[in-house]
Amino acid sequence: MRETQSPLINSRTRPVKIQKKIQQWINSIKELHGDPHYVAMGMAIGFFVALTPTIPFHTVIAVGLAVILRASKAAAAIGVWFANPLTIPIFYLASYKTGVMLLGWSIAVDVPSEPVSDPMKLGLYVIFAAIVGGIIIGIVPGIAAYVITRKIISKLRVREKSFPNKFCDSQL
Secondary structure, three states: OOOOOOOOOOOOHHHHHHHHHHHHHHHHHHOOOOOHHHHHHHHHHHHHHHOOOOHHHHHHHHHHHHHHOOOOHHHHHHHHHHOOOOOHHHHHHHHHHHHHHHHOOOOOOOHHHOOOOOHHHHOHHHHHHHHHHHHHHHHHHHHHHHHHHHHHHHHHHHHHHHOOOOOOHHHO
8 A cells, every 4th residue: 555645744735835835925915906107105014014123023024114104004914914924033033133233332242042932031232232133134125126027017917908807897
């Protein structure tokens, strides 16, 4: 009798699942409404916030900034998905080291040996350095997200005007 593996264990299904998640993310971006600047600004805010060490509040902060800056709240919420369990430790460590360097402080805490799940135990020194660093390193990905999203949304809007959906309610 042949033993079957769980789809979660089978390494051949992982790339398919990752591709499926990426396609779902792209489809959610395609469905956003508004002009290209509005959507791109929301995505930029989401990416920027994703790189800051504010994980339990990413969506709240991104949507709040989108309201203040009159950007797409949905795009901002989607943009924070850039932060995920695989990228967050890298972002946090980079944020901390960048903040320490910019503030001219010495590295007093060996962050990788400390539990990342409870940053409050590391102290305000580490949190402040990580927030300063996160703000700085979030700028470039935020700008890149704006440019790329605006280009994609602009092309989608042109395509929508050129090839209207045959099953659109207005044509029934």
